[in-house]
Amino acid sequence: MLTRDVRDTEIRVLGAVEIWAAGRPLHLPRRQLATVIGLLALQTGQVVSFERMIDVLWPDHAPKTARAVLQTRVSELRALLQSGGFEGRLITHGDGYSLSIPPEQIDATRFCRAVSEARRAVAPPDACRLLRAALGLWRGPVLGGPPASGLLDGLVRQLDSQRLTAIEDLLALETGMDTPHNSVDEFVGLTASNPERERLTGQIMLALQRAGRTAEAFTVYERTRRWLADELGVDPGAELQGIHLDLLRATSRKAGATARDTADPPAPATPSGRVPRTLPSDLLDFTGRAVEAGYLADLASRDRGDGVLVMAVCGQAGVGKTALTVHVAHHLQSRFGDGQLYADLHGTNCAPATPHDVLGRFLRALGTTRLPDTLDERIDVYRDLLADRRMLVVLDDAMSDEQVRPLIPGGSGCVVLVNGRPRLGAALGARTLRLDVLSPADAVRLLSRVVGGERVKVAPAATAELARACGHLPLALRIAGARLQSRPHWTVSDLAGRLRDESHRLDELAYGPLDVRHSIAGSIASLGPEARRLLRRLAALNPAEITAEAAAALLAMQPARADDLLEELYDAHLVEPAGREPAYGRHYRMPDLVRLGAQEPAPECP
Template sequence: MEFRVLGPLEVAVDSRLLDLGGIRQQIALATLLLDANRVVPVGRLAEAIYDEDPPTTARAQVQICISALRRMFGAYGAGEIIATRAQGYTLRVPPELIDAHRYEELAAQARRERDHENYDAAVKHYREALSLWRGDPLSGIDSRLVQSAASRLAEHRITTNEDCLQLELDLGRHHELVGELSELVAAHPLRERLRAQLMIALYRSGRQAEALQVYRLARETMIEELGIEPNEQLQQLEHAILTSDESLNPPPAPVRLTAERAPAAPTPVPSMLPTDIADFTGREREIEEIRRWLAEAAGDPDRLAVPVIVVVGKPGIGKTTIAVHAAHTVADRYPDGRLFADLHGGAPRPVSPMHVLERFLRALGVPGAAVPDGLEERAEMYRSLLADRRMLVVLDDAGSESQVLPLLPGNALSAVLVTSRSRLAGLAGPMHVEVDVFDSAQSVELLSRIAGADRVRSDEGSATTLAQLCGQLPLALRIAGARLSARPHWSIEQLVGRLEDETRRLDELKHGDMGIRASIAMTYESAGEEARRLFRRLALLDSRTFSGWVGAALLDLPPAEAQDLLDDLADAQLVEPTGTGHGVRSQYRFHDLIRVYARERLAAEESAAERSAALERVLGTLLHLAEEAHRREYGGDYVRVHGPARRRTLPPALVDKLIEDPLAWYERERPNLVAGIRQAAQAGFTELCWDLAISAVTLFESRIYLDDWRETHEIALRATRQAGDLRGQAAMLHSIGTLYITEKRFDDARRDFDEALTLFGKVGDDQGRALVLRNIAFLDRMGGRFEEAAEHYERALEIFRATGDHVAAAYVLHGLAQLRLELDDPEGAGRLLEEALRLSRHGGSRRVEAQVLHRMGEMHLQAGDFPRAAEVFRRTLEVVRGAGDPTGEAYALHGLGVARLRRGELEAAESALQEALTLAGSVGERLAEGRALLGLGELALARAQPRRATGHCERALALFRAMGAQVYEARALPLLTRARAMTAGE
């Protein structure tokens, strides 16, 4: 068996390619292959399959994919190749069977041969490695996580290709390389190293004019696409070709570049680094990234530009500490000196590059009188002095690219470490080291080092709480530790008590010259007026995350303008992207201590009226988007009762992008919906409160967030009762009753429906009455009260027809059809279902269409038309999976399993019923779980396994009795009796 990822994903057995199944299955296999022989957590597999929006059934879906892969491998005697581990799965396969591993081994062997000056052997291994590639790695695997890994493989491939070509150029094979290099340059037009290699190959082949044309095309491409000139080395190469420089002639043998120290310069060797931190804690990953990248840059003989590393993070995160510590650990690699400057980028008056260059030039031995007056002249002298030297330059707290660019050396021997609250995207090709807060263990470790290990060890619980109150922010932890160290009579619990008062937290987090408020304030004050206003108003929101659109509502500005301001805040590290969502669907958050500061500024600088109006606009916009998402998911206002709360709309094009996938939008906004309902109640926005609660049910019901459903509706019901809002009370009681149906608490549901029906009647809301009557009819049907059910369905249908609510009418017709089936009238049920299907499609509701199709499948089952039933259930399954409805999927799988069972397809029936049982259990849908168990019981009887059938039927009966589902209880009893009788006769 051979596994191939260096091109489209393939698995071959004896040169025959296996059918790898659907895309989810392929993504799961690719993810396992990329980490072969290591445990891949279930969460990582789910992320790979669903990117940033895994459904609640993701774990079950991963299990299904793994089962399918095991069956596929099992057919070739390799069923145990995927092992289950505590946290996930491991693909156990000898590395040599994976083409990526063989490629890496060959490339490593080539580098070893090159280093030992076995150049022909090195080229041979390079070419063998490159021959394993069949195209773009893992092409066709539509997964962000998989493609991220694939892009790293692709980058490794082109670098290996460049290394091989350079070696062949040095061996004098320029003639035969021209064609290959031309193709590679066409495929990678921005790779300057490839351009240089092609120019040299052409020049050495006597094609000087073509070599110069390659440079001209490179220059045109880079200016057009990037707005920059080619790098200095490519420009120098053009000049050398123009002048027929002898250095371009082929060397007699490849020249090995060594890392020998350059001769000591006669100028001084500056050592300007601040003292290293004695209690440096954690940050192993960040330090290792910096060390590794600097080592790779130093070991790259073809590197032309100075390596630049930008350490990025919010105020107080420890950027300077990391940069200084990293600089000390690599100082011996830069024997010609270490330069350091604090640029004060967050201050009102940042340090100018002119001033820094004067300091640097003096440190390099330039007399004061010889320092040039102009910025460009100083920068030129600086670059000239560093031209042949290995120098490490550390630039702390850079505010902009303009502060940094004049301070960059002009050669690749030196290196630059920059810290900034911004990514400094205008710099060419830097490596970014993103710094986040400590984890809990690192936080407690830092407190131990400053306040004393014994002291912290004696009260670890309080120390952990203290770390949380500091937001795991290193500067805040350092201040807290210093305060404890300075006050040995304080207990940790005592400091925790002082910090728990949010209004005083920033006052407490100050010690000597260190202070969190001052650190954040410096960045806040440097922002523009509108950005500062947005920063303050974002603190109005109780949710820990917020979406990009909220800025427009808070400021009452067009979305594009507000997004620019939000991006400014993110660049300044005052807010941070969460990494979920992209573009207009991006999500952001505050660090806890930055939120505290924002709330201070909000209280000090915004009036109560301004705060209230801004909050109402945000909640009104959230309601507008929730209603749009609901309409697109359901195809109308089905199950909705509208309130009179004011909606704030967004441009239709933006709404289309935000809720392209309605359920994904609901999932992203779930914390904001729950927090918004609570805030609306607290602010006295009663109508907004209950209308938002109703709108959120689309999410709560489809993804089984029953705790959220209960909590938000209890809040909204209290608010409506306090305000005397009868319509709001009725809407809440109806929705809570629907929750009780989901939980199979039928008696509680009937009580709330009766009260809601009375209240809707008092306010004259016919739509509300119809919705309640429809649900009462369902309860009647489940309780076997068929006449009452028919009457309630008919009353609801009459109202929906009168109001033109096609989707709601379709749902009622679907309920009436089920009633006809239970009364053994499949012909009457068929007519009702045909009309229901037409209306649901006319209304654009895929959800109701799926429910109608499911009922049609049951009708065909009852009529004994099992092939047709199976086909209808398959169509149902396609619809519910497309709609992201796991509950509907469980029911559709159950129906498909029963249809296959009745056709005698026992293996296929078991697969569908087991999948239905797993899925129903994962989403808490007890009725579907009971029906799947009943199907498995019938299957066991068909296999003459009465004991297993008895177990399944007893579990199903217990579920039906617990929820009061008498109709299904009546179906389970005869099957259980038969199973027990067969068991007794064994």
């Protein structure tokens, strides 16, 4: 499946577009032909509408003859494929085209499948072999690189992100096997072009340190730290800061080491008594959420008896769960004199953090010098260390209660504050807070703090319109504010006007690593097939409200089953309650940004 041998029929998009038929490449005389076949290959088996294809071919201004030119290009492609003996077919539908070809004959699909197989591999050497074979399919930028726009840009960026994640996984595996020299020279340059990928920076730093190149590791960290500060105004996350701190400590120990008798037994692995404080920095412009923050702070202050208090914050992508959780944790830290532990569980990534690895970080922060090998042993040591301590444990972006359970300490003096997109805490006895979007007033206030009060004050109507177009969603508001801040020659009205066009709204709501489209796609990917199909139907029809009866009619199923699917969408924060009537039961509505994201079919990694 993963060899680079020429196939009888193959489409390659992981680099310049190539079509192979009967064991030889077909010549594509026009760039538009490569763009059309590349777009259809990235969405193989799906119908791509004429309108979307025209937007991709002419992103700035489509000619009046765009549809006729598109039909001509498709005809040219068909003739080229037929004359070359290509086995796949270009199929015309009522409103678009699709490519009929076995998915394994597209290199992007084989890449995704190989990465998925690597993550299921038990032995690290097998996983490394599969990841290297998958990465070997890449010959350059997707579709040969720019230009890309709209739908195509989103597909390209998703594949690029999946490649970087595979590289991060490979580096982690090879560093753990003490063979970092296999990859570090090959991938170290990626940190300069992808400074927003903090996990990549961290894995490169660890690989450089293991390869005896610690000075280079510090250079990589400093470059990333400066980029984050200059471009986003933030510090590196807790995980990257922890790696940096570990490297500093290791360097200090090495510099101050004295000659010792090598026959002496190793020192016992006893904690040093240090007080860990690994919380990320609070946001200077944190806005609103007074009621929610007060509720959580009040819970943490009450007498809890003998149990461990677990507080869970859930909500849709970009609603500000991490910001609220970190803000509350800073407010509470003086009450937990024995320290605060923080971990990003990466629950929405394709490679979530494992409790085994998180406990390793926690135990190192607590001063444990030799880590137990098994998860159960790490849990025992962790609970023993925290049994008599007042410790605040903050778990960011959790995937499930099962991921969180091993990280809950046993001592009643501890509090766990966890957040994630799914509904969390039911199996943990947690107090759960569902976070909603900001109020209109707080949304305007957040824009004012990010952009600057004067620019907002002179355009109150445009600011309110911009906040509405962002759905009062904190992530979207921050992106809009960052774009205005980086473009002082724009007015608030300029950006509000750009967001009026729904077909390009999600394109506008992206800045650096912040991307509303990507965050919504992650929530959609968590759905089952039927729930996803219902979401797509609702997004296409855009009803003001939906009931189980109406959903059942859309999918030709029983209302009880449709009600279950609506609840699945609710749990994923993709629809929200809109009241109920005695005759029709519960009503739901879909936020506008979710609707726009659900209208964009995207390839999925198997």
